[in-house]
Amino acid sequence: MRDDPVSVPADTGSPAPVPPDVVIDFHGVGVLRSGTPLLRDVTWRVSADERWVVLGPNGAGKTTLLNLASGRLHPTTGLVHALGERIGRTDLAELRTRIGLTTAALAERIPADERVRDVVLTAAWSVVGRWREQYDEMDEARARGLLAQLGVLALADRAYGTLSEGERKRTQIARALMTDPELLLLDEPAAGLDLGGREDLVARLAGLAHDPDAPAMVLVTHHVEEIPPGFTHALLLREGGIVAQGPLAETVTGEYLSKTFGVPLLVERSGDRFTARAA
Numbered sequence: 001m002r003d004d005p006v007s008v009p010a011d012t013g014s015p016a017p018v019p020p021d022v023v024i025d026f027h028g029v030g031v032l033r034s035g036t037p038l039l040r041d042v043t044w045r046v047s048a049d050e051r052w053v054v055l056g057p058n059g060a061g062k063t064t065l066l067n068l069a070s071g072r073l074h075p076t077t078g079l080v081h082a083l084g085e086r087i088g089r090t091d092l093a094e095l096r097t098r099i100g101l102t103t104a105a106l107a108e109r110i111p112a113d114e115r116v117r118d119v120v121l122t123a124a125w126s127v128v129g130r131w132r133e134q135y136d137e138m139d140e141a142r143a144r145g146l147l148a149q150l151g152v153l154a155l156a157d158r159a160y161g162t163l164s165e166g167e168r169k170r171t172q173i174a175r176a177l178m179t180d181p182e183l184l185l186l187d188e189p190a191a192g193l194d195l196g197g198r199e200d201l202v203a204r205l206a207g208l209a210h211d212p213d214a215p216a217m218v219l220v221t222h223h224v225e226e227i228p229p230g231f232t233h234a235l236l237l238r239e240g241g242i243v244a245q246g247p248l249a250e251t252v253t254g255e256y257l258s259k260t261f262g263v264p265l266l267v268e269r270s271g272d273r274f275t276a277r278a279a
């Protein structure tokens with residue numbers, strides 16, 4: 001089963017020149033649905049060596065942002081480029097193999113009886129649910145390597161539906177990495193995990209973030225505690241607009257987080273981890 005893009009006319013303005021090391025480029029991007037702006041005037045750039053966290057309350061537009069960056073949604077206004085391709089003007093099937101994505105919506109489409117190794121392997125064909133596709137030994141070896149990297153190789157022959165939430169999340173990330181993407185987009189990867197599961201996942205994402213061969217990454221979350229060490233930048237969204245963006249140390253602050261979440265918050269940094277609580 002392939003994903004179908006939500007088709008909305010894109011802006012017809014001429015494309016802005018995007019430097020070659022930029023993997024995501026949003027210029028004045030807006031998304032309008034039923035007269036409501038889901039995103040407003042978002043201008044944002046991600047370079048290949050950066051790891052971004054996108055923070056914001058429920059409904060801020062974070063998933064909409066990832067859907068644009070992955071080509072699953074077209075902007076109502078403005079320009080979106082991903083990996084140098086203009087969204088709305090490019091072959092999405094080709095682009096999708098270059099972008100790894102995990103979202104709750106994609107995860108729901110994984111059949112419960114699918115073997116864990118096949119959940120990862122089938123990403124090579126951008127499908128969920130193994131049927132008659134042929135995979136070579138290199139694909140099999142890559143899938144095993146990724147399952148090992150995410151700590152779930154021992155579960156390779158289990159049915160996906162029998163995994164714990166944490167094991168599923170790690171399997172989904174292994175699947176997103178299967179095509180050796182140039183960009184990895186993770187929508188709330190730690191949602192629903194217990195403390196141990198969250199810390200395990202944060203440590204694995206920190207490992208990826210520190211790996212110079214790993215793709216550029218954008219991770220969406222509600223919680224500063226889930227920012228993995230090695231992440232470099234943050235984008236803070238509220239009601240579809242940008243509150244702040246830039247290097248982590250300058251953006252993940254009490255002042256900006258309070259504006260973003262609409263409550264007074266104290267943010268503390270301990271080493272390379274953050275915590276937040278009501279002020």
Ligand SMILES: Nc1ncnc2c1ncn2[C@@H]1O[C@H](COP(=O)(O)OP(=O)(O)OP(=O)(O)O)[C@@H](O)[C@H]1O
Nearest residue numbers: 033034036038056057058059060061062063064065
């Ligand atoms: N097709 C649509 N039509 C109308 N409104 C929509 C549509 N899709 C999303 N929305 C609304 O747009 C807003 C932004 O949604 P989005 O999923 O991007 O937010 P989010 O920041 O990811 O939220 P959450 O943290 O709850 O997942 C929400 O208020 C949502 O209800």
